[in-house]
Amino acid sequence: MVICEVLRIGHRPERDKRITTHVALTARAFGATRISFHRVDSRIVDTVSDVGKKFGGDFEIKALSNPKNFVKKWEGTIVHLTMFGISIDAELTNIKNSEGPLLFIVGAEKVPPWVFEFSDYNIAIGNQPHSEVAALSIALSKISDKSYNQTFEGGQLQVIPSDERRNMVETKEES
Amino acid sequence: MVICEVLRIGHRPERDKRITTHVALTARAFGATRISFHRVDSRIVDTVSDVGKKFGGDFEIKALSNPKNFVKKWEGTIVHLTMFGISIDAELTNIKNSEGPLLFIVGAEKVPPWVFEFSDYNIAIGNQPHSEVAALSIALSKISDKSYNQTFEGGQLQVIPSDERRNMVETKEES
Numbered sequence: 298m299v300i301c302e303v304l305r306i307g308h309r310p311e312r313d314k315r316i317t318t319h320v321a322l323t324a325r326a327f328g329a330t331r332i333s334f335h336r337v338d339s340r341i342v343d344t345v346s347d348v349g350k351k352f353g354g355d356f357e358i359k360a361l362s363n364p365k366n367f368v369k370k371w372e373g374t375i376v377h378l379t380m381f382g383i384s385i386d387a388e389l390t391n392i393k394n395s396e397g398p399l400l401f402i403v404g405a406e407k408v409p410p411w412v413f414e415f416s417d418y419n420i421a422i423g424n425q426p427h428s429e430v431a432a433l434s435i436a437l438s439k440i441s442d443k444s445y446n447q448t449f450e451g452g453q454l455q456v457i458p459s460d461e462r463r464n465m466v467e468t469k470e471e472s
Numbered sequence: 473m474v475i476c477e478v479l480r481i482g483h484r485p486e487r488d489k490r491i492t493t494h495v496a497l498t499a500r501a502f503g504a505t506r507i508s509f510h511r512v513d514s515r516i517v518d519t520v521s522d523v524g525k526k527f528g529g530d531f532e533i534k535a536l537s538n539p540k541n542f543v544k545k546w547e548g549t550i551v552h553l554t555m556f557g558i559s560i561d562a563e564l565t566n567i568k569n570s571e572g573p574l575l576f577i578v579g580a581e582k583v584p585p586w587v588f589e590f591s592d593y594n595i596a597i598g599n600q601p602h603s604e605v606a607a608l609s610i611a612l613s614k615i616s617d618k619s620y621n622q623t624f625e626g627g628q629l630q631v632i633p634s635d636e637r638r639n640m641v642e643t644k645e646e647s
Contacts, residue, residue, distance in 0.1 A: 423620030428494035434606035445598030
């Protein structure tokens, strides 16, 4: 399995609260192990931690004092998702075969130039404006064999897939 | 090419403004022809129309007075995207071979029971909580052969894919 993390650049607490929450939940559901962002927002931490408690797994959230340093020191491969990049399909094999853990960077609005500079790949999920949530989900679904079919241990709730209704059960704890 | 539209259910103007905008832009970028929602929000219309003006195409936004009626009268196949549904991979062939235009329904938080009832398919992109933006992008990427590589005519700007920087050019109009 590919080990990957996500870095959210440029989060603005009020404006981006819900989009960043969706980025974080998408990162978790599609198999990333951790999301980092600058000046962590406690409401996002609460929401994402609550999902982890209910549905399991050990997805991490990390607050960074200096995202640029974090990127510079990353020992692995850095993939910046941007509508200005080159097609993911052109580089997918290279990315999958690249060394070390993958760091996916997703920005809010305009990212600083160093993000392009320090990234090994500047990758587009199409060159139209859409959503960093969409871009991340497509990228992670292509990188990981499990894609959105991840399993998470230790949660309290489990969805029973249904064509008719919402159906969740409490998971039994072994004692 | 599969013709499809998106219906956004339960949009709450303040809380969901940016998520619904991302849903709309993702619908456009991944090949849907129109998005409809209840009590249209002028700020979303402005943002999405502006993207259409700049980047081309004829993506439509429609305000509905009664989403339930809209769904009941849909002449085609209805696919509700929900974390409680059955896996898209189990039904993908059936959905692709189904009759008439496709309507994808994406809800904000809890949807009313009639959405499950009137939908031909209640489909999950994994059974973990994540994002309606992620769910829609994955679903549309699987339904359409072009996925995120759509082309749009008549825009003012075009991205020149680059591994190094933001690069957009103004498109030349033929006279």
